[in-house]
Amino acid sequence: MENNKIFLGLVVIVIVSIILGFVLGTNDNTEISNCQNEELLSPETEHRICQYIDLRDLSINNKKIEIGKVIKEKINNEFNVYDYIISPAESENNEDKIKVYDYIFVIKGAKTDIGYTVFVNENDTMIKSIFDNMQGYKVSELKEKYEDTIQTKIDRLSKLKIMEMRRKVLDITTKTKYIINIIGEEKRYDLTTNKLYYVILYEGIEELEDGTGFTPPKWVDIYKEEI
Numbered sequence: 284m285e286n287n288k289i290f291l292g293l294v295v296i297v298i299v300s301i302i303l304g305f306v307l308g309t310n311d312n313t314e315i316s317n318c319q320n321e322e323l324l325s326p327e328t329e330h331r332i333c334q335y336i337d338l339r340d341l342s343i344n345n346k347k348i349e350i351g352k353v354i355k356e357k358i359n360n361e362f363n364v365y366d367y368i369i370s371p372a373e374s375e376n377n378e379d380k381i382k383v384y385d386y387i388f389v390i391k392g393a394k395t396d397i398g399y400t401v402f403v404n405e406n407d408t409m410i411k412s413i414f415d416n417m418q419g420y421k422v423s424e425l426k427e428k429y430e431d432t433i434q435t436k437i438d439r440l441s442k443l444k445i446m447e448m449r450r451k452v453l454d455i456t457t458k459t460k461y462i463i464n465i466i467g468e469e470k471r472y473d474l475t476t477n478k479l480y481y482v483i484l485y486e487g488i489e490e491l492e493d494g495t496g497f498t499p500p501k502w503v504d505i506y507k508e509e510i
Contacts, residue, residue: 314404318411330358330413338407343371350384350401353410358399359417366422367398380405388417390426391433393470393479420474433472436479440510445481452485452506461487466503470510480507 318333334353338346351364367386374381386399400414449465456463467484482505489500 314409318409321411323412325414328415330415332357332410332412334410335408336403336410338403343369346371346384346407347386350403350410351386354386354399354401354413358413358415361422363422366426368394374402381411382407388422388425390429390472391437393433393437393472395425395472395474397474425474429472429474429477433479436510437470440481444510448481448483448506448508452483455485455487460490462490463487471507478509481510482507 315333319331321331323329323331332353334357336349336353338349341349347367347369348364350369351362351367355362355364364386367388370385370387372383372385374383382403382405384401384403386401388395388398397417397420400416402411402413403409404411445468452465453463455461464486465483466486469482469484471480471482472478473480484503484505487502487504
């Protein structure tokens with residue numbers, strides 16, 4: 284009798300496993316099918332991928348590497364993940380939350396306005412599509428053409444110059460009813476104009492009278508100077 288019980292238990296386990304496998308497989312196929320049937324927002328630059336990938340427990344740097352492998356395989360076989368920085372965000376499309384990973388091409392640490400935008404499902408388990416925002420530029424050619432120029436300009440940028448730019452941003456407070464806080468600084472390179480900028484991101488917080496009980500309105504802006 285004990286042997287029969289064990290045998291029956293195994294049968295139940297196998298049957299349950301088959302049913303679960305069928306259900307999960309059906310769900311997977313449905314998700315892939317839905318992904319493949321989604322209309323492309325920009326057929327000229329968007330690539331429909333619909334590829335499963337497990338990013339859930341990865342650090343942002345490891346996510347960058349794993350997604351980078353897909354970009355290299357599906358979009359550009361010359362892609363080098365270390366030529367880009369990653370910027371994560373979230374978006375909503377038809378009431379569905381979508382995770383967005385921007386790969387921003389950098390030259391000598393200066394951000395450009397080209398790269399790739401990767402859309403991943405809310406669960407971080409499927410790459411839905413990838414936008415190629417490289418505008419036809421070749422990374423190797425850009426680096427060869429601009430790296431030395433950008434490095435020379437960066438080397439010339441003094442700490443005193445940066446402090447002067449910060450002061451200009453903070454002086455906005457004296458001319459408005461807003462409290463100004465610097466929230467970030469970076470270098471950006473405009474490929475169209477061939478100009479390098481030092482950019483300061485700042486936040487403005489509206490000053491409200493005490494006791495209003497309202498959360499002060501906020502806004503974000505940038506200050507930039509060519510270097």
